[in-house]
Amino acid sequence: MNSQSRSIEDIIRADVTPALGLIGRKIFTNPEIYRAELDRVFTKNWLFLGHESQLESPGDFFTNYMGEDPVIVTRGKDNNIHGFLNSCLHRGMKVCRLDAGNARAFTCIYHGWTYDNAGNLASVPHEDRIYPNKLDRQKWSLVKIPKLQSYGGFIFGCWDEHCVSLEDYLGDLKFYLDIFIERALGGLQAVSGRQRYECDANWKIPADNFAGDDYHVPWTHGSYMKLGVVSDQYIDLPCKTVAFPYGHGIGDISPGGGVYEADLAIAEQMGPEVVEYIKASQARLQKKLSAVQAKIYAFGHGNIFPNLSLNDFSALWPVGLYWWHPKGPENMEVWQMILIDKGAPEAVNQMALAKFTHVQSAAGAFGQDDSENFEQVTQATRGVIAQQSSFNYQIGLGSVIDDELQRQLPGEVGPRISEHCQRNFYQYWKDCMLRGDQLP
Amino acid sequence: MNSQSRSIEDIIRADVTPALGLIGRKIFTNPEIYRAELDRVFTKNWLFLGHESQLESPGDFFTNYMGEDPVIVTRGKDNNIHGFLNSCLHRGMKVCRLDAGNARAFTCIYHGWTYDNAGNLASVPHEDRIYPNKLDRQKWSLVKIPKLQSYGGFIFGCWDEHCVSLEDYLGDLKFYLDIFIERALGGLQAVSGRQRYECDANWKIPADNFAGDDYHVPWTHGSYMKLGVVSDQYIDLPCKTVAFPYGHGIGDISPGGGVYEADLAIAEQMGPEVVEYIKASQARLQKKLSAVQAKIYAFGHGNIFPNLSLNDFSALWPVGLYWWHPKGPENMEVWQMILIDKGAPEAVNQMALAKFTHVQSAAGAFGQDDSENFEQVTQATRGVIAQQSSFNYQIGLGSVIDDELQRQLPGEVGPRISEHCQRNFYQYWKDCMLRGDQLP
Amino acid sequence: MNSQSRSIEDIIRADVTPALGLIGRKIFTNPEIYRAELDRVFTKNWLFLGHESQLESPGDFFTNYMGEDPVIVTRGKDNNIHGFLNSCLHRGMKVCRLDAGNARAFTCIYHGWTYDNAGNLASVPHEDRIYPNKLDRQKWSLVKIPKLQSYGGFIFGCWDEHCVSLEDYLGDLKFYLDIFIERALGGLQAVSGRQRYECDANWKIPADNFAGDDYHVPWTHGSYMKLGVVSDQYIDLPCKTVAFPYGHGIGDISPGGGVYEADLAIAEQMGPEVVEYIKASQARLQKKLSAVQAKIYAFGHGNIFPNLSLNDFSALWPVGLYWWHPKGPENMEVWQMILIDKGAPEAVNQMALAKFTHVQSAAGAFGQDDSENFEQVTQATRGVIAQQSSFNYQIGLGSVIDDELQRQLPGEVGPRISEHCQRNFYQYWKDCMLRGDQLP
Amino acid sequence: MKTGVSPELQHEIEQFLYYESSLLDDGKFDEWLTLLTADLHYFVPVRETLENTELGVRGTNDVALMNDQKESLELRVARLKTGLAHAETPRSRTRHNISNVMIEEQSGTYAVRCNIQVSVSRLEKTEFNFYGYRLDTLRRTEQGLKVSQRKVVLDQTLLPRAISIFF
Amino acid sequence: MKTGVSPELQHEIEQFLYYESSLLDDGKFDEWLTLLTADLHYFVPVRETLENTELGVRGTNDVALMNDQKESLELRVARLKTGLAHAETPRSRTRHNISNVMIEEQSGTYAVRCNIQVSVSRLEKTEFNFYGYRLDTLRRTEQGLKVSQRKVVLDQTLLPRAISIFF
Amino acid sequence: MKTGVSPELQHEIEQFLYYESSLLDDGKFDEWLTLLTADLHYFVPVRETLENTELGVRGTNDVALMNDQKESLELRVARLKTGLAHAETPRSRTRHNISNVMIEEQSGTYAVRCNIQVSVSRLEKTEFNFYGYRLDTLRRTEQGLKVSQRKVVLDQTLLPRAISIFF
């Protein structure tokens, strides 16, 4: 008898069986699996860093995390976007301790090494007299994020130089992302400030929830349904969930329309300027994208693997972005930001901000109640007996999707209530964990 | 040279040698041993859950822990007692977040799966349209505690379907348990409310203390001896400690009598009703049990393996019950409840409640000072050098017990001051840890 | 693919390459390496415990830590100094819960075992009647620190009976230690009280800093340079750093003099008594030690491997002593005490106390800013990507030291700005970690 | 240093603040709402570590934690009363500790600054604290004092939990 | 909102509460006992998460943390003074922070509600807090104000440690 | 029990203490210095667990955390303003909660005892608290009340972090 008989690979192989709709619980609490995830998932896939509108002028920067690695993202004096590890190459000090700002250079407070805002080591105090063997400054510049690409203003980075391109990584998901990217008449603009709060949950629980869990809304968010803030027809709306390669998934997609019409109804109560705006948004979608996309009109919600969740309920809401930053197997930090349409009337953007604080924010109804789930799921999953049973993701296994609809919509379409996006999420997660360095 | 050369089994085999009275210290702090304990000890032995009097009416329930697994215990609408894991079989959410209450069903707040109060999956929202392959509701009912039995109103559960019966597990200990179970004229009644507090100690330290450590009382509880609350003859009283198969142990047993006489003396000061009560209790013991048991009259204190400790000092005290809930190798939660005799005069029960808060409670003198020991023992046991020496449990090794007494008293009888109950505790613990799945 | 493919020895062998000036980052956060350090570093080397002047009278004692093991150091009734593990040999309780005091004996509060102030088990309650097989009291005395020696009043202990003598361990470092030990006209006296604060950093970060990092002063402590508290010529002063066997290192050494002259200038402003004192100190050094030592006059700062740092800036400052007590891979407690010259004028000692609180103390400028570095270095070093790069300790690699100077000064002399002391620290650390039980 | 107000007014306003917070701690949210004016603005900004601003307090046009009018606070209370606001069902146990109350009278209204420490414990175990200060504007109405503006500046950039309570 | 008492009385009672708690923090337990009436009832209920009762405060006939009369508090103090009450030898360092004091006069006695935060640090390291509120009844006697009833409602269902202090 | 001072004086002094601590929390250190007399003594002793002294508070001739005169506090403030005091650049977010204020008038000066809880949050995450009490001497000057002596007794023997703030 051996006390540690199974490798984490054996556990994952045996317990994570998306095809059966069964996901073993150990992957949510095992510390060794967590440490492996930080490597095999978080350094091998594209991670969202922020939005280009956060970096308007040369020198603008913000800090963030990739897995548990702190990074800085800047607009350099060359006007290009740069990203690098926030750790001095000399002896490891964080070179920037701010959340955001503007800087020509980052001077390490430990010994004064100075890096320009593209991460290059610019000066080393007393360099000439202390390195008889010479210091190769290029070699000791801040560790660059080797792959850094944007899609529609969304900046992503990947530590794996051999990864697929961001465009390929997003793949068919772009069809849906384009909806809110292109709908914005004046382009999307990050609202200043990011929210952060602790949540004692494994990061995959919220990621899988956003990836396609429309099923939870009437129960978890029952309070707002009872009050009429969420339609009591919600679950019966003809919406779809869609899964994509590389683990992405989305929900709340309305190929049959309806979101635009709802916006218009509200707009009419808000006055002609808003009506105009909504109509112009629709017109723009029709012009820039396809009729199908224009009809869908809003993205709904989704998760870009691994840990960026998004929602875009309509043109009267902000685009909500959520990082589930891993901080241990049973802990995460939720970081949130929002985007609004620079071209929207002031009244629309004020409404969007207000809706955000009531629904999506750390103090919003959805934020609160989802957190309660994420934490208590993690709590009830830690025990020896709990870990002998599997989570059940069998909803929609065996369901058949209308061919016509599948033809129209890129990605693997599923019913309103389905767990196929979650199965897709865990299948790709499993691939990452077992293929290791051949990925993605 | 290998940094992790010894398996936990090797450590346990070499370091845990109850026959020599030596118990190595690693078993109190090693995280891997702790994780193995949760499996090999806590899922293979009978664990105390609560008292039947907490569940008077159909629908009554309370929650508790078995190891680190949260459970619910209910009186179902069938009037039977049920126990199950407090984790939704869908995606793991805690289905009940209360300490106690009355419920016809438990509805999971994540997606609304509803379980009846026997743990059966009763309804799944939209079940028909979301499981083309059908959901076997029976299979996805809450995980039942497969063995659930009561002895004298004390509800125990065991996760191992092949375990011995509760009666066999308790064995000769029942002879002593019967004393307070049968002495209660009106039957035992749980007093509402459970106390809980954190204690940074390994759970085995208090368990072994209660199993038979009469030796610590004059020192640890010296303040009450100095004040005359505890007799200064305590350690010289002709009491015994008794050990049992499956790791149980008890102390403070007075086969020569004396506890009854002391109760009577107090009762005389309290008035005729109390004298009557004490005499009736004695008479009842004589009628229902044996003369030996009647003479013993009160249980003293003890530990039912693994982590239920009890005390019953006399008919004027409540029965005190303590769970040492493991929360990591160096942390536990102490949960406490008490039972009183439904048939006792009000004055007796008021006295029992008062005694509890002064002695046994989280704010009681014994509770405070024992906690200080449990924590500081754990603190001083963590270091590399500390772990090179063993705890010494040699008291009474080689002592001889009067044959006559041993004939009268079930179990393995030892002197007042002895560590044989602790040796017995660790021997069975070792058996559990090394035999693994063949147990108990 | 295996999730734990490299042993910690492989990691250390490959990643810790002081000869190249490269130290991999895993050794600062890996929990397994940390646990091995507690054994291979902290139980195999001499650790500083305190100063003899803390133990003036028989019975005086203080408590401290050696690695994570709590210890007591006493002056016994035999007037000798004793040291032992602060854990009862019976069942592990801490026998002393005070920071310092005077005691004839230590009585364990759990069961009353009593040890005299030399650590010998003096009495066991009821010993005769409870150990039929007899208890060998000698064997169950508190675990003695087997090697306990003093140098110049500094008490060190080592758990390894086969270690080199303290004199040999300190070796050439004594040449420099003697400077402040002998300079004190009335001998060194510990000031009552120790400061303690938490710092979320690996213990090696501050140890390597004190071992010879003069380079950080102008940047980290730039505020005091800007205000003129630290000379703006600091980095250009003709000072040296010196490394020693067994990992020790020091900095700020002025073989060309200057510190004495600076003291004298300040003394002249303080009055004749202080001038007298400074001159007498210098005279004493010339008489008791060598001309070179008298010229150096003050120790500067340094680290005695593993975790005792010291500073002695001049005769107008206190001798500052810092323990970096390990409390996990990413956590430590900083403990500080100071020594003053019993023979100094009151004005000098008041000045020394004041300087301490402004510079070195937990509330001192250096204490604050160094802590910020130590914590943020640790923070930025935890991630997967961070751990793929190494800390750079290449300063002074290839530098040549004046032969004449090297002849005058014991130890391996390096330039003012150099990382050779740190390389020396990690080389010896590596030796300890890889040689294991053959050490030192 | 500003002179502040009379001891009598200080006493009255402190009592008002204590009463108000006791309603929150006792879960009497409907009664609490009656202490807020119809034109209330209730604002909880995001706090960050920023350069050029030592305090790092974001504004009303930035991402906010809460930015409510009376109606929207009523909606939040209505939500709690549905029995389906799971983050607060069962209710968290809160304690609003108010200290360092400083008052300035401004043409019939009172500008009140106080420190707050709100400790929250929830379910079996979770226990956490929000630290910060509040800037309130109180107005005397026919029904007595009411809050017409509240700005809650939390000190933490990383909140210990999602916010399911009022400050 | 209840009107409360005069600023003078508020001041007097607050000072009494501060003085009383300073005796506890300073370890002057005998002097503390003199501030309690002979018929004192001192009650610290258990708190749980229960349905049908949002506050989950148990009663005097339920399991209680403390449920003392004057005599039994005297016994607790006597115990501390034996030098053998190991959980408090050496003494814990406590700090009783009293806030949000609200007073109602009731036919010669004062019903006082206040928030408490009692921080405790002990030996080398342990540091924890008790949060909650107190309901006191004060009575004016010939020796001045005294406490005749105290109910301490802690917010935590899981206490951070065994209770070896007074509230 | 000592009688304390009048409600008016209590009010004045409390307001002074609140104002003073708001300057610290707002980072207005120069203004804060104007509230200290030229002959100020500012002392933060070390606290330990010692026998024969239940409180374990060390004296001014022992190792002290801070032991400052006005000039040396000015140096500390000057340091903060260099922009190079890295432990406070960016600034920590502090909150000084003052409670249990007790005052005694002594021949023209005021001896003030209060409890303090100073919560500090810093950068992304670190959050910690200092607990203890303060003994201040206040003196009335031409520019109003000023602090002439302050002793800060922290309860913790192990501080949660190096001290980069004022109490």
Ligand code: FES
């Ligand atoms: S660590 Fe950045 S300059 Fe040395």
Ligand code: FES
């Ligand atoms: S987790 Fe319980 S219904 Fe989904």
Ligand code: FES
């Ligand atoms: S543990 Fe020290 S006497 Fe028993």
Ligand SMILES: [Fe+3]
């Ligand atoms: Fe949700």
Ligand SMILES: [Fe+3]
């Ligand atoms: Fe005990």
Ligand SMILES: [Fe+3]
């Ligand atoms: Fe430094």
